[in-house]
Amino acid sequence: MKQILIEKNILQNNDDIASKNRQILKDKGVFTINLLGAPGGGKTSVLEQIIKNIKHNVDVTVIEGDLYTTKDAQRIEKHHVDVIQVNTGGACHLDASMIDQAFEHIDINNLDFLVIENVGNLVCPASYDLSEDMKITVMSVTEGNDKPLKYPAMFQRSNALILNKIDLIDSTDFDIEEFYKDVYSLNENIKIFKVSCREERGIDELCKYLESQINDKRRNKEFQ
Amino acid sequence: MHEVAVMTEVFEIINENIKIYNLKKIDQILLKIGEFTCVEEHALRFSFEVISKGTICENAKLIIQKVKASAYCDNCGETFYICYTNKLCPKCNQFSSNIITGYELLLEKIEGE
Numbered sequence: 124m125k126q127i128l129i130e131k132n133i134l135q136n137n138d139d140i141a142s143k144n145r146q147i148l149k150d151k152g153v154f155t156i157n158l159l160g161a162p163g164g165g166k167t168s169v170l171e172q173i174i175k176n177i178k179h180n181v182d183v184t185v186i187e188g189d190l191y192t193t194k195d196a197q198r199i200e201k202h203h204v205d206v207i208q209v210n211t212g213g214a215c216h217l218d219a220s221m222i223d224q225a226f227e228h229i230d231i232n233n234l235d236f237l238v239i240e241n242v243g244n245l246v247c248p249a250s251y252d253l254s255e256d257m258k259i260t261v262m263s264v265t266e267g268n269d270k271p272l273k274y275p276a277m278f279q280r281s282n283a284l285i286l287n288k289i290d291l292i293d294s295t296d297f298d299i300e301e302f303y304k305d306v307y308s309l310n311e312n313i314k315i316f317k318v319s320c321r322e323e324r325g326i327d328e329l330c331k332y333l334e335s336q337i338n339d340k341r342r343n344k345e346f347q
Numbered sequence: 348m349h350e351v352a353v354m355t356e357v358f359e360i361i362n363e364n365i366k367i368y369n370l371k372k373i374d375q376i377l378l379k380i381g382e383f384t385c386v387e388e389h390a391l392r393f394s395f396e397v398i399s400k401g402t403i404c405e406n407a408k409l410i411i412q413k414v415k416a417s418a419y420c421d422n423c424g425e426t427f428y429i430c431y432t433n434k435l436c437p438k439c440n441q442f443s444s445n446i447i448t449g450y451e452l453l454l455e456k457i458e459g460e
Contacts, residue, residue, distance in 0.1 A: 124374070126458050127364055133356045133378075133452045216349060246385055247349040250452075275431035276385050308432045311442040 140219035145254035152344025154337040155237040160261035162243030165287035168320040174202045176330040188217040216247040245274035263288040268302035283314040290319040354394035373407040375458040381414040381451035416449025
C-alpha cells in the first residue's frame with residue numbers, strides 16, 4: 124500500500140492559467156473586471172452604459188460569456204468596441220482556459236480595460252479566478268433584497284456591487300435598509316452603486332470609480 | 348452545480364499520480380473542502396461515482412474533510428472562526444475580510460497499490 128501525499132489545489136490548472144494571464148495584464152496595464160450576477164439582472168445593460176460613458180477616454184474590450192448564442196456580443200458590438208463571445212455550451216461558469224483562448228483574439232497592446240461578462244449565475248462563477256482585478260456583481264431590485272444572504276459567496280467575494288433597476292424600487296417590496304445591512308454583514312468593504320440603466324442614473328459615479336481604477340493600473344505599468 | 352467540473356480536475360490529478368507511481372488500484376482519496384467553496388458533498392460524491400466507474404478508482408473510499416472558515420484580525424492579531432454573516436473579531440469587534448481558511452479545495456492524499 125502506498126500513501127501519496129498530494130496536497131494540491133484541485134483548481135490549480137485554472138489558477139495557473141489565470142496567474143499567467145494576470146501577469147500579462149499587469150505588464151500591459153490592463154484593468155480587468157469579472158462582471159457577475161444572475162440572469163436578467165442587467166449585466167449587459169450596465170456594461171452598455173459603462174461603454175457609452177467611458178469609451179472616449181479608454182480602450183475597452185469585452186469578453187461575453189453565455190451558454191449559447193451571440194446575442195450579448197451583438198449588443199456590445201453596436202457600441203463599436205471589440206467583443207469576443209465565448210459559448211460554454213452548457214457549462215455554468217467561465218474558467219481561465221476559456222479566457223486564455225479568447226486572449227488570442229485580443230489586441231492587448233492597445234487596451235486599458237478588459238471586461239469579462241460571466242455566465243448569469245450567482246453560485247459557480249465565484250470560485251473561478253479569471254485573472255481579474257475585481258469581481259463586480261450586478262443585481263437588480265426586482266430580484267428581491269433577500270438574495271445576498273441566499274447566495275452569500277458571490278457577495279462576500281465581490282469588490283463592488285451594482286444595484287440596478289433602482290427606478291423600479293417603489294413598485295417592489297425591496298427593503299433597501301435590510302439590503303445594506305445584509306450585504307455589509309457579508310462584506311463590509313464592498314462598494315455599492317445604485318443605478319438605473321433605463322433612466323441612466325448613477326452611471327457617472329460608477330464610471331468615475333472604474334476610470335480611477337483603470338488609471339491606477341495604467342500608472343503602475345508606467346512605473347515598472 | 349460545478350461539482351462535476353471539480354471532480355474532473357480531481358481525476359486529472361489522480362491520473363497523473365497513477366502514472367508516476369505506477370498504481371494498479373486506488374483504495375482511498377482524501378479531499379479537503381472549505382465551507383466557503385459552495386461545493387455540495389452529495390453532488391460531489393455523485394460525480395465521483397459517475398466518473399470513477401470502470402476505472403481503478405471505482406472501489407476507492409472517498410473521504411471529504413470539511414474545513415471551517417476562519418479569519419485573521421489585522422487589528423489585534425486574533426484568529427477566529429467566521430460564518431458568512433459574522434466576521435467580527437470576538438476580541439476587538441473589528442470586521443475582518445482577511446479570510447485564512449474556508450476556500451480550500453484540496454486533493455490532500457491518495458492511497459493505493
